[in-house]
Amino acid sequence: MTSPVLVAGAGPVGLTMAMALKRRGVDVRVVDRAAARTDKSKALVIWPRTLELLDIQGCSRPFIDAGLQAHGARILADDGTDLLMHVRFDTARSQYRFALMIPQSETERLLEEQLAKLGVTVERRVELISFTEEADGVSALLRHPDGRDETLQASWLAACDGAHSTVRHALALPFTGDTMPSDWVLADLQIDGELPRDEITICWTPDGVMVFFPIDATRLRVIADVGLAAADEAPAPTLREIQALIDHRGPKGLHAHDPFWISRFRINERKVKDYRHGRVFLCGDAAHVHSPAGGQGMNTGMQDAFNLAWKLAMVWHGAAGEALLESYSPERSAIGDQVLRAAGNMTKVALMRNPVLTELRSLAVGALGHLPALRQRFVDQLAEVDLHYHDSPLTESPRGAARHPAGGERAPDLLLSPAPTETPRLYDVLATGRFAVLSVSAPLMDLPQALRPIAAAVATEASAEYVGGHVYLVRPDGYVALSTGAADTGPILATLERIAQG
Ligand SMILES: Cc1cc2nc3c(=O)[nH]c(=O)nc-3n(C[C@H](O)[C@H](O)[C@H](O)COP(=O)(O)OP(=O)(O)OC[C@H]3O[C@@H](n4cnc5c(N)ncnc54)[C@H](O)[C@@H]3O)c2cc1C
Incomplete structure (x- = not known):
């Protein structure tokens, strides 16, 4: 055993x-x-x-x-009065169009x-x-x-x-990496006043950044950079100090109370x-x-x-x-x-202090915020739907591969057709821990018996997400390994055989 x-x-x-x-x-x-x-x-x-x-x-x-579902994020400048950028997560390319707080x-x-x-x-x-x-x-x-x-x-x-x-x-x-040269404070607490409860609010000020994250109906997290403390183990700030920071950097009229966690941290970037x-x-x-x-x-x-x-x-x-x-x-x-x-x-970018650079930052972000394609890229990056394995040893791009999703890219979920009773969706098949060999507006593949422990053949109709006339090999973690034209599925069988035999 x-x-x-x-x-x-x-x-x-x-x-x-x-x-x-x-x-x-x-x-x-x-x-x-x-x-x-x-x-x-x-x-x-x-x-x-x-x-x-x-x-x-x-x-x-x-x-x-x-x-709690957060539906967007906004970047404010000038004491919270200037809206530089506002993105909504409901454009995310996923069936989940929100950030789950x-x-x-x-x-x-x-x-x-x-x-x-x-x-x-x-x-x-x-x-x-x-x-x-x-x-x-x-x-x-x-x-x-x-x-x-x-x-x-x-x-x-x-x-x-x-x-x-x-x-x-x-x-x-x-x-390998560095420790960033700034301390941060974090406070989870209640805040009264005008602040979106279903969005992340980022405030850029000449003295530093402050971010408000909703936690639930009544509580929020606030974080802010506060420069390097003299001592490595400086004490956590008090509620009064947090309130002073909010007054200075956040939108006006906010009152913080009932903290349940206040802490101080330093950022390490290592790998x-x-x-x-x-x-x-x-x-x-x-x-x-x-x-x-x-x-x-x-x-x-x-x-x-x-x-x-x-x-x-x-x-x-x-x-x-x-x-x-x-x-x-x-x-x-x-x-x-x-x-x-x-x-x-x-x-x-958030930690910039130089007045010329911060002015340029505001201008650039303000302009970028008006370009839908760039806003979409920002949302996709946050949502992590743009992560890919293009350069993986498991990814291939044979002749005749579909243009999208390409080898290494996220495979969106969809309804199968015909829909098997036990596994009506693509992700239900992946849940069995096997590859899905997905024929799109093409005949179902007849997999050799030896490959069935690691792969299941399924089919669907062409859609905006998958190109008809192709067969996709979808990994159990929802990424495309490769695709081929429906008439030449040899590379898919060869990949599965290689995986099975090691
Ligand atoms: C203040 C703060 C705010 C953060 N905010 C965010 C955020 O907003 N978003 C985000 O994505 N991340 C955030 N993080 C980071 C996030 O908390 C970590 O990335 C996450 O906890 C990592 O999970 P992990 O399971 O790898 O490690 P950990 O959560 O550290 O778990 C490791 C576990 O291993 C156990 N362990 C260690 N050594 C041994 C051993 N020898 N034998 C047995 N058990 C052992 C420990 O007891 C621990 O339970 C934040 C972290 C902090 C401290």
């Missing part, structure tokens, strides 16, 4: 990993050295692409029910509930102390709350153990180069940390988990060769670089 996969860390990324693996029938152990999951709101936004991936797991609904504590609670439904309990106060890689597995030393040590033989180790990762340190991997070391995979904050601008840290980490889980599951079951796992690091490391760059740029 194959030994379990060890998931080290039960933050949002470890929980996502354990859930996605277990749903695919993989034995998992998930351990966390903390006694309880976080009670902090930390990451507040789940973006549309992450919701789509939760949808493939069959569980987006509980998250949507527990969160939900505290990280809630996200973790819901993920843990999903995991419990699958029969897995997080082993709390269990610490991964050390590990050794062996020919066919990983030998991990776990310390239990009563001081007992256990040696676990795991098939693979998913290191989801956060920014100070034990695993990354043990592997002596450089965490490992390779996300895979033999039988060990780094995921989430263990692999990359960045500015909260764009709110994409946790989303990127959860998407690391979705990317790896289906590949590990196929390999664990012996349905695919280990070569499939070689795509994880190049795919996710490239996304990590992209997110790091975008979040860093957004933060640097």
Whole structure:
């Protein structure tokens, strides 16, 4: 029998990993050295692409029910009186046309509930102390709350153990990057006054930036940069100091009260180069940390988990060769670089102080805000629907491939036709953990018996999203691997055979 996969860390990324693996029938152990999951709101936004991936797991609904839908973002200047840019998320190219505002504590609670439904309990106060890689597995030393040590033989180790990762340190991997030269304050509280409760409000001032995020019907988060504190561990600001900042930088007439979390943080932008070391995979904050601008840290980490889980599951079951796992690091490391760059740029623009540059910034953003194509790009970037794996070893562009979605790009969900009873939508087929071989206004493909454990043939009619007369190979995480003309599906069969044989 194959030994379990060890998931080290039960933050949002470890929980996502354990859930996605277990749903695919993989034995998992998930351990966390903390006694309880976080009670902090930390990451507040789940973006549309992450919701789509939760949808493939069959569980987006509980998250949507527990969160608040934010429908747009606005950038204000001049003490909140000058509207520089206003974008609405309802143009996002997704079935989810909003940013889901939900505290990280809630996200973790819901993920843990999903995991419990699958029969897995997080082993709390269990610490991964050390590990050794062996020919066919990983030998991990776990310390239990009563001081007992256990040696676990795991098939693979998913290191989801956060920014100070034990695993990354043990592997002596450089965490390359910088610490940004500014402190930030964060306050989750109630605010009375005129402020949109279903939009994100960004205020640019000559003294710094202030951002308001709605949390729920009554509460908001405010963050602001405050320059470098003299001491590394400066105390969290008081409510009075937060109010003074709001008076100075925010729209007028706001009154803050009833804080439930006030904190101070510094932004690190760091990343490992390779996300895979033999039988060990780094995921989430263990692999990359960045500015909260764009709110994409946790989303990127959860998407690391979705990317790896289906590949590990196929390999664990012996349905695919280990070569499939070689795509994880190049795919996710490239996304990590992209997110790091975008979040860093957004933060640097927000932190501008030079009066000439800030004037230019306002002019540029004001002008860009009037160009629908650029506004759409901004929304797609935030929604993470523009992320792609163009340069992945799993992506191909054979002759006759469809123009869109191209190899490596997101595969939108759709109704199948004829619609199988159990799996009426494309994402229902992906939920079975297999590739979908999607014929669009073309005959259903007859897959060889040997490929059926990893792929299912389905069909649909041509639409704005898929080009008729083509067959698409859609990965279990909702990206197109390749497409071909309906008359020459040889490359699709060849790719599936290569994956199955490794
Ligand atoms: C103040 C603040 C605000 C933030 N705002 C945002 C935001 O708006 N948007 C966003 O996307 N992100 C935000 N983030 C970042 C977000 O919280 C992280 O990206 C996210 O928590 C990463 O999840 P993770 O599962 O990778 O790591 P973590 O959440 O850090 O979880 C790691 C887990 O591993 C456990 N662990 C560590 N070592 C071991 C070991 N040796 N053995 C067993 N268990 C171990 C830890 O106890 C922990 O539970 C914010 C973070 C902070 C602090």
